[in-house]
Amino acid sequence: MRQQWLVRGDIDGFFGLFIDNLLQLMLIVILCRTVCKLPDGLVTRSPFCWAIFSSVASAAAHASHRPQRRDGAALRINTPSLFAYIYLIMGPVYRQTQDPTLAWQAGLFACFASGVMETAGAFVADWLRRYTPRAALLSALAGIAITFIAMGFIFQLFASPAIAVIPMLMILFTYAGRLKLPMGLPGGLLAVLLGVAIAWAMHAMGYGEW
Numbered sequence: 040m041r042q043q044w045l046v047r048g049d050i051d052g053f054f055g056l057f058i059d060n061l062l063q064l065m066l067i068v069i070l071c072r073t074v075c076k077l078p079d080g081l082v083t084r085s086p087f088c089w090a091i092f093s094s095v096a097s098a099a100a101h102a103s104h105r106p107q108r109r110d111g112a113a114l115r116i117n118t119p120s121l122f123a124y125i126y127l128i129m130g131p132v133y134r135q136t137q138d139p140t141l142a143w144q145a146g147l148f149a150c151f152a153s154g155v156m157e158t159a160g161a162f163v164a165d166w167l168r169r170y171t172p173r174a175a176l177l178s179a180l181a182g183i184a185i186t187f188i189a190m191g192f193i194f195q196l197f198a199s200p201a202i203a204v205i206p207m208l209m210i211l212f213t214y215a216g217r218l219k220l221p222m223g224l225p226g227g228l229l230a231v232l233l234g235v236a237i238a239w240a241m242h243a244m245g246y247g248e249w
Contacts, residue, residue, distance in 0.1 A: 050223075050225045050228070053225075054226075054227030054228045055214075055227050057227075058227055060090075060116055063090070063116035064090060064091070064116070066121060067116075070121075070122075070126075071125065071129075074125050074126065074129070074130045075125065075129045075133045075146075076133060076139045076142075077143060078139065081140075081143060118180070118183050119183050120150075120153065124150065128145055128146055128149045129142040129143065129146040130142070201237070202234060202237050202238050203234065205233055206231070206233045206237075207230075209226060209229055209230040209233060210226060210227070210230050213225075213226025213227075213230075214227075
């Protein structure tokens with residue numbers, strides 16, 4: 040099969056994945072600082088940089104295998120694992136020891152152990168996928184997404200409706216309503232540009248703080 044480096048939907052998919060991973064990186068920085076009290080140098084040098092590297096590497100690996108698999112997706116930062124590592128492993132270690140470095144090391148060990156288990160589970164993943172209902176597989180991710188990811192930003196959306204409502208409607212129209220924009224513009228890109236333009240315009244006119 041001929042290699043295709045850019046096909047329809049790639050740009051829109053890129054911005055969807057970009058926004059998702061951007062939110063995950065923001066969560067990593069905020070939670071590592073507040074829950075585990077990691078110093079800024081450690082946060083930006085280790086977890087932040089490696090998260091970016093893993094996202095880029097997974098996207099490159101997916102692109103290189105596109106002719107063989109067209110039903111996959113580039114990997115993203117694992118949200119359930121993010122909260123589990125910080126709140127259930129790194130946070131308790133820090134509260135007991137008051138040592139942010141030890142909390143970071145505990146998180147590294149948990150990540151390594153998780154990688155070993157996931158590698159072993161890869162040999163039975165296809166069997167589990169075939170015999171487990173899709174709703175059961177996705178319910179945990181949906182609950183995590185709504186509770187821990189979406190709700191905080193929804194509160195911020197209603198706190199600044201003048202800036203956020205129009206980009207939110209653009210996301211709903213293009214992704215949920217499958218609205219086709221002129222010239223094939225991606226909905227995620229247009230929503231980000233609209234939000235930035237509205238925020239800068241309101242700031243220039245002196246209407247409140249960001």
